[in-house]
Amino acid sequence: MAKKTILTGDRPTGKLHIGHYVGSLKNRVELQNSGDYDTYIMIADQQALTDNARDPEKIRHSLIQVALDYLAVGIDPAKSTILVQSQIPALNELTMHYLNIVTVSRISRNPTVKTEIKQKKFGESVPAGFFIYPVSQAADITAFKADTVPVGDDQEPMLEQTREIVRSFNSIYDKDILVEPEGYFPTKGQGRIPGLDGNAKMSKSLNNAIYLSDDADTVSKKVMSMYTDPEHIKVSDPGHVEGNTVFTYLDIFDPDKDQVAKLKEQYQAGGLGDVKIKRYLNEVLEETLKPIRERRSQYEQDIDYVYQILKEGSEKANIVANQTLKEVRDAIGINYFK
Numbered sequence: 001m002a003k004k005t006i007l008t009g010d011r012p013t014g015k016l017h018i019g020h021y022v023g024s025l026k027n028r029v030e031l032q033n034s035g036d037y038d039t040y041i042m043i044a045d046q047q048a049l050t051d052n053a054r055d056p057e058k059i060r061h062s063l064i065q066v067a068l069d070y071l072a073v074g075i076d077p078a079k080s081t082i083l084v085q086s087q088i089p090a091l092n093e094l095t096m097h098y099l100n101i102v103t104v105s106r107i108s109r110n111p112t113v114k115t116e117i118k119q120k121k122f123g124e125s126v127p128a129g130f131f132i133y134p135v136s137q138a139a140d141i142t143a144f145k146a147d148t149v150p151v152g153d154d155q156e157p158m159l160e161q162t163r164e165i166v167r168s169f170n171s172i173y174d175k176d177i178l179v180e181p182e183g184y185f186p187t188k189g190q191g192r193i194p195g196l197d198g199n200a201k202m203s204k205s206l207n208n209a210i211y212l213s214d215d216a217d218t219v220s221k222k223v224m225s226m227y228t229d230p231e232h233i234k235v236s237d238p239g240h241v242e243g244n245t246v247f248t249y250l251d252i253f254d255p256d257k258d259q260v261a262k263l264k265e266q267y268q269a270g271g272l273g274d275v276k277i278k279r280y281l282n283e284v285l286e287e288t289l290k291p292i293r294e295r296r297s298q299y300e301q302d303i304d305y306v307y308q309i310l311k312e313g314s315e316k317a318n319i320v321a322n323q324t325l326k327e328v329r330d331a332i333g334i335n336y337f338k
């Protein structure tokens with residue numbers, strides 16, 4: 001069976017946290033190890049710059065943090081190509097060609113772009129580069145002829161828009177060059193992991209995240225500060241497990257489901273204290289986080305080597321993207337000189 005091709009990526013705007021781990025990174029490592037895919041993982045620095053043009057240092061710094069997080073969770077450069085978006089010039093030209101077959105009103109209707117424009121409070125000053133990022137994302141995906149794009153649920157509109165561009169391009173130029181991608185949503189319906197404070201979203205701006213780079217002491221302090229059940233005051237009080245962040249995390253991270261069921265029962269009956277259950281959660285989290293942290297600190301000692309991995313991944317990616325660009329140029333007929 002021919003291998004399928006995966007392309008996915010992240011905007012480097014900060015270090016990655018355990019929400020990224022359960023929501024996507026863990027799944028990427030499994031897909032990579034399955035051997036069924038050619039896997040490309042893109043650090044989308046150029047997309048990150050679309051709303052950070054005045055703070056390039058943040059993106060530059062985050063790029064290496066994200067690369068370290070990838071390597072720490074087990075993304076293996078021998079199995080996956082890790083590439084840096086800004087180092088693949090063909091993506092820009094593909095974007096320009098696609099912009100000619102997409103309308104302004106179609107991008108305006110993209111629900112994710114709409115939501116983000118509101119959230120980011122651009123007002124009347126939406127950067128044009130930000131506005132068109134769905135088209136640049138279509139270039140990312142199609143440059144590698146990816147058929148499988150593992151992403152969060154919020155990226156579905158990007159996939160839809162990419163498929164439309166692929167269909168338009170292939171039909172206008174009457175060639176079967178570009179490939180329609182399918183989204184792959186590993187956590188569909190599961191909701192995301194809540195923040196430490198019980199907020200539905202874990203994020204840097206809410207200051208409620210556990211980072212893959214946090215040391216053991218920091219993780220333990222964060223766990224001890226977690227939101228539980230405000231009505232559970234005395235140890236003997238019966239407690240609630242729904243909406244109790246500690247139990248939500250145990251459901252996600254503890255492989256011993258019987259043990260979790262037993263603890264829930266005890267907590268609901270009364271007699272199980274928050275400190276005790278948090279200590280237990282901390283041990284469970286460490287099972288996942290300790291090996292990640294150790295691998296991360298090894299790579300941190302050789303940042304030059306990490307840049308080398310990104311350089312080699314980008315070189316490999318350039319070969320593939322340049323080939324697609326050549327086919328696109330030939331199809332349009334802008335290949336004047338032999």
Ligand code: TRP
Nearest residue numbers: 007008009010011044047137140
């Ligand atoms: N927009 C994606 C995000 O915010 C990041 C991204 C950029 C991406 N290019 C991509 C994801 C291509 C999948 C495929 O998470």
